[in-house]
Amino acid sequence: MPVPDIFRQGMRRGWQVYDGSQPLPALPRFDVIIIGSGAGGGTAAEILALAGLRIAIIEEGSLKTSSDFHNDEIKAYTEMYQEGALRTTKDGSISILQGRTVGGTTTVNWTSSFRTPASTLAVWENDFGIDYANTQAMTPWFEQIEQRLNVQRWGMAPNANNDVIRLGCEQLGWGWDIIPRNVTGCWNLGYCGTGCPVNAKQSMLVTTLPTALENHAVLIHSMRAEKLEIRGDKVEGVHVRGMNASLTLSDGARSLLLADHVICAGGSINTPALLLRSRAPDPYQLLGSRTFLHPVCMTAAQFERAIDGFYGAPQSVYSDHFNETPANQERLGYKLEVPPMQPSVVAALLGSWGNENWLRMQQLGQTNIMLALMRDGFLPDCAGGQVELRSNGDATLDYPFHLAMWRTVREALWHMGQIQFAAGATKVMPLHTSADYVSSPQALAKLLDQLAYEPLRVRLSSAHVMGGCRMGSDPKNSVTRPDGRHQQLQNCWVFDGSIFPTSVGANPQLSIYAFVAKLATDLSRQLA
Amino acid sequence: MAITRRRFLQFGVGGAILLTTAGTGARWFQRSRRQALNGYQQLRAQDVAFLSAVLPLIIGNHPQFAGHLNTTLTQIDRLLHHSSPTKQAELRDLFDLITFKATQGPVTGYWGDWTTAKTADIQQFLLRWRDSRVALLRFGYQGLCQLCHMAWYGSEPAWAAIGYPGPPPLFRSHT
Numbered sequence: 001m002p003v004p005d006i007f008r009q010g011m012r013r014g015w016q017v018y019d020g021s022q023p024l025p026a027l028p029r030f031d032v033i034i035i036g037s038g039a040g041g042g043t044a045a046e047i048l049a050l051a052g053l054r055i056a057i058i059e060e061g062s063l064k065t066s067s068d069f070h071n072d073e074i075k076a077y078t079e080m081y082q083e084g085a086l087r088t089t090k091d092g093s094i095s096i097l098q099g100r101t102v103g104g105t106t107t108v109n110w111t112s113s114f115r116t117p118a119s120t121l122a123v124w125e126n127d128f129g130i131d132y133a134n135t136q137a138m139t140p141w142f143e144q145i146e147q148r149l150n151v152q153r154w155g156m157a158p159n160a161n162n163d164v165i166r167l168g169c170e171q172l173g174w175g176w177d178i179i180p181r182n183v184t185g186c187w188n189l190g191y192c193g194t195g196c197p198v199n200a201k202q203s204m205l206v207t208t209l210p211t212a213l214e215n216h217a218v219l220i221h222s223m224r225a226e227k228l229e230i231r232g233d234k235v236e237g238v239h240v241r242g243m244n245a246s247l248t249l250s251d252g253a254r255s256l257l258l259a260d261h262v263i264c265a266g267g268s269i270n271t272p273a274l275l276l277r278s279r280a281p282d283p284y285q286l287l288g289s290r291t292f293l294h295p296v297c298m299t300a301a302q303f304e305r306a307i308d309g310f311y312g313a314p315q316s317v318y319s320d321h322f323n324e325t326p327a328n329q330e331r332l333g334y335k336l337e338v339p340p341m342q343p344s345v346v347a348a349l350l351g352s353w354g355n356e357n358w359l360r361m362q363q364l365g366q367t368n369i370m371l372a373l374m375r376d377g378f379l380p381d382c383a384g385g386q387v388e389l390r391s392n393g394d395a396t397l398d399y400p401f402h403l404a405m406w407r408t409v410r411e412a413l414w415h416m417g418q419i420q421f422a423a424g425a426t427k428v429m430p431l432h433t434s435a436d437y438v439s440s441p442q443a444l445a446k447l448l449d450q451l452a453y454e455p456l457r458v459r460l461s462s463a464h465v466m467g468g469c470r471m472g473s474d475p476k477n478s479v480t481r482p483d484g485r486h487q488q489l490q491n492c493w494v495f496d497g498s499i500f501p502t503s504v505g506a507n508p509q510l511s512i513y514a515f516v517a518k519l520a521t522d523l524s525r526q527l528a
Numbered sequence: 529m530a531i532t533r534r535r536f537l538q539f540g541v542g543g544a545i546l547l548t549t550a551g552t553g554a555r556w557f558q559r560s561r562r563q564a565l566n567g568y569q570q571l572r573a574q575d576v577a578f579l580s581a582v583l584p585l586i587i588g589n590h591p592q593f594a595g596h597l598n599t600t601l602t603q604i605d606r607l608l609h610h611s612s613p614t615k616q617a618e619l620r621d622l623f624d625l626i627t628f629k630a631t632q633g634p635v636t637g638y639w640g641d642w643t644t645a646k647t648a649d650i651q652q653f654l655l656r657w658r659d660s661r662v663a664l665l666r667f668g669y670q671g672l673c674q675l676c677h678m679a680w681y682g683s684e685p686a687w688a689a690i691g692y693p694g695p696p697p698l699f700r701s702h703t
């Protein structure tokens with residue numbers, strides 16, 4: 001073990017951490033139960049525990065800590081991701097990555113830390129009546145979190161995979177910049193997606209959750225909140241049930257945990273699903289609607305030089321050159337970044353089969369992949385997806401693609417290819433089932449003319465799920481109020497990425513931390 | 529994407545006829561062959577037979593693959609075992625469609641026994657699904673290939689030949 005496992009050390013000191021798949025001790029009534037231990041749940045837990053409130057955190061994922069992290073992709077996907085990393089939208093066309101472990105998605109995310117773009121805040125303030133959604137009111141909260149999680153512009157040289165963005169954009173005269181990251185003493189390993197083995201990533205697992213546990217919070221992992229017990233306009237408690245060993249379903253012992261207040265922080269898709277299962281009041285049929293994904297399309301490029309994108313900070317350079325929604329609303333805005341290049345996920349992305357796939361994989365060390373995060377939710381017909389329940393109560397997301405999105409895909413593939421060629425790529429390939437590598441921008445343009453832009457042809461994925469319980473001042477057009485409280489339930493709060501009324505337009509973690517820090521602080525003052 | 533009757537009907541007449549003729553039989557068939565094969569948590573005998581036939585072709589000429597068919601099958605099983613009841617059912621339905629006699633021929637274009645299928649037969653099947661107008665079949669194509677590729681390239685024996693040195697030894701699992 002190269003570094004001390006601070007979480008296990010804390011447990012040896014007496015933190016109250018229980019495995020929900022095992023028999024539980026008798027538990028008291030809590031002031032607040034927080035469902036979910038990710039970005040929102042972790043942030044809220046620290047603030048409320050420090051305010052002296054008696055809290056319990058319920059997490060359906062299991063407890064994995066630094067000594068369990070071996071940079072093994074399959075191990076991480078199966079143990080720490082929702083649906084073992086095989087989650088997709090209902091029609092299978094968009095892969096969805098979300099965390100399912102103590103620390104939530106922050107335990108496996110890539111550490112990019114952006115403030116909410118001003119243009120996004122403006123929409124939330126003007127169209128949804130969230131009066132503090134502006135730079136002036138939010139800056140102190142961004143600053144507080146940046147300090148808490150040590151967010152800083154990445155100081156080391158970007159790895160060659162990220163440097164493709166810098167080089168290409170410089171050649172083309174397009175804007176680019178260095179990504180701020182929430183790390184302390186980062187070893188520049190590149191395995192953030194499988195859990196940081198040296199506790200450098202300032203995820204909830206090593207920051208807010210430890211503080212909450214030091215301050216007498218109770219954490220129960222491997223335990224799913226199945227339903228809220230609702231009477232009238234109040235939540236009386238949470239029906240929980242232990243998870244099975246593979247974390248695929250809750251079939252263990254049941255109990256009803258009681259609390260004065262309940263905070264839902266299971267993340268988008270899962271929080272709306274919990275409220276749907278609980279038959280929470282939803283007089284205007286809004287619950288689970290406007291769920292956004294930042295849908296991602298990608299291009300791969302081969303170089304004559306080493307790229308080795310499986311090593312080094314996974315994301316350190318980005319371009320916002322196309323990230324504003326254009327005034328004519330012809331397309332969505334999109335942010336350009338790269339993913340880490342570990343072989344299991346890359347093999348799946350590069351597609352095809354047999355020798356074509358094998359030839360592509362042989363070039364892994366010389367291959368760059370670029371991605372465009374589409375800023376969904378800002379055009380009038382861009383209403384995102386709808387969370388639905390399957391017959392067994394599990395959640396799924398119906399997410400239709402509209403015309404402007406396909407137009408955006410095509411344009412983004414073209415611009416990413418241009419950046420890659422400008423950075424010296426010898427070949428570029430849009431990730432599409434009928435595409436192969438082409439050797440010039442001209443050939444790429446021709447290929448993009450020929451391709452069919454349809455689900456399950458263009459390779460699409462998402463690691464940023466947002467919305468579904470949107471905040472707003474108008475109860476007819478929002479699930480939660482601007483203070484995060486459920487519009488109809490007096491003592492139920494939603495503190496996670498599902499409160500956003502559109503996508504963020506930047507990787508969402510810092511937005512979630514900052515909004516939840518503000519809302520949880522307000523709540524703690526109310527309850528103290 | 530669950531292969532429900534309603535979905536099939538969306539595919540037009542061909543799909544509808546297919547399901548009405550195959551429906552009852554398939555359900556009976558699923559019930560009778562739903563047990564995971566010894567040594568696996570999810571994969572059933574017919575799944576293992578089918579995957580063993582197509583995996584070498586889906587992976588291609590990777591020099592280390594031949595000795596690691598079982599490693600790859602185990603990894604696929606592991607991915608499925610930790611996914612969700614929904615994903616497990618989707619994949620089971622998909623394998624049923626591919627291996628159940630009444631549906632296999634019409635949907636895959638190959639009517640014979642998968643264990644003796646020729647390279648060309650499997651190529652044809654993959655191409656047919658990749659380029660299909662039916663989204664469900666394209667989903668099947670993507671799901672099948674992705675699962676095979678993730679499983680194999682997530683296994684250490686695959687790495688040397690693609691120039692991936694693996695995670696720094698300090699952090700590897702020593703179990």
Ligand SMILES: Cc1cc2nc3c(=O)[nH]c(=O)nc-3n(C[C@H](O)[C@H](O)[C@H](O)COP(=O)(O)OP(=O)(O)OC[C@H]3O[C@@H](n4cnc5c(N)ncnc54)[C@H](O)[C@@H]3O)c2cc1C
Nearest residue numbers: 036038039040060104105110111112225266267497507509
């Ligand atoms: C691979 C990857 C890389 C990413 N990289 C970045 C990045 O670099 N920068 C960035 O800003 N964002 C990144 N993100 C996204 C970001 O981490 C998430 O948007 C953010 O963590 C979401 O916060 P949340 O509080 O809404 O939910 P989460 O952090 O997902 O936490 C929700 C938790 O609740 C648990 N849960 C859900 N339902 C229940 C229930 N019913 N009972 C009990 N527990 C439940 C879940 O298991 C989960 O652990 C990345 C995401 C992924 C998948």
Ligand code: SF4
Nearest residue numbers: 186187189190192196
């Ligand atoms: S890149 Fe840094 S933060 Fe990410 S896993 Fe490696 S050491 Fe941890």
